[in-house]
Amino acid sequence: MPQLTFYGHSCFRVTLADGSELLFDPFITANELAKGVDVAAIPADYVLLTHGHFDHVADAESILKRTGAKLISNFEIVTWYGAKGIENGHPMNHGGAFKFPFGRVVFVNAVHSSMLPDGSYGGNAGGFIVEAPDCSFYASGDTALHLDMKLIGERHKVDFAIICIGDNFTMGAADAALAAEWAGVKKVVGIHYDTFPPIQIDPAEAKAEFAKRGIELLLPAIGETIEL
Numbered sequence: 001m002p003q004l005t006f007y008g009h010s011c012f013r014v015t016l017a018d019g020s021e022l023l024f025d026p027f028i029t030a031n032e033l034a035k036g037v038d039v040a041a042i043p044a045d046y047v048l049l050t051h052g053h054f055d056h057v058a059d060a061e062s063i064l065k066r067t068g069a070k071l072i073s074n075f076e077i078v079t080w081y082g083a084k085g086i087e088n089g090h091p092m093n094h095g096g097a098f099k100f101p102f103g104r105v106v107f108v109n110a111v112h113s114s115m116l117p118d119g120s121y122g123g124n125a126g127g128f129i130v131e132a133p134d135c136s137f138y139a140s141g142d143t144a145l146h147l148d149m150k151l152i153g154e155r156h157k158v159d160f161a162i163i164c165i166g167d168n169f170t171m172g173a174a175d176a177a178l179a180a181e182w183a184g185v186k187k188v189v190g191i192h193y194d195t196f197p198p199i200q201i202d203p204a205e206a207k208a209e210f211a212k213r214g215i216e217l218l219l220p221a222i223g224e225t226i227e228l
Helices: 060-067 075-080 149-155 173-183 205-210
Strands: 002-008 012-015 023-024 045-046 070-074 089-092 099-101 103-109 127-134 135-139 158-165 189-190 217-220 225-227
Touching: 002 189, 045 060, 045 205, 060 075, 070 075, 070 149, 075 089, 149 173, 173 189, 173 205, 205 217
Parallel strands: 023 045, 045 070, 070 089, 135 158, 158 189, 189 217
Antiparallel strands: 002 012, 002 225, 012 023, 099 103, 103 127, 127 135
């Protein structure tokens, strides 16, 4: 079974059965809630960035340089990091897919803005579908609810999803639960909540929104590893 380790906000690591370590949207050292996490100890074979906002890329450069991991993101973000000396990158764009050693990755739509920390254009925000031999999952990135999510359920068979639930900057729990239903999943890990005052949630209310649709919402503690 795949394992997921949550590092706060929207950062998580998925460990696949073949040992591949996929790290998503690393924002740790600048997150007061994640001060107990040792960034230097986090393994990564691949770093996947959904968009360029600081709260998703703050630790990406240091982790990429320390680990030599391959960066997977949109063309603009991979190009921006390339100018920083990170040449092990794979650019993608919406609707495209590529087969990596660990499995197939599809870059899917998200409705959100994107700007890199220095003000550079960050391309269009997106999400990922990962199809590995032992599991398939959807990582929404930051997004509003949109009808393209129905295509995930129609075109892909995903076992679980990692979805933003904090509201204000992204979907709230009610919309996220509908997104999960459209995607065809029964188990969701919630992300992008509680880090800042505008996205603080009531965990019981959030879980209730998902339960209405027969979906389990998991909210692991920062640093916790769960099996999915």
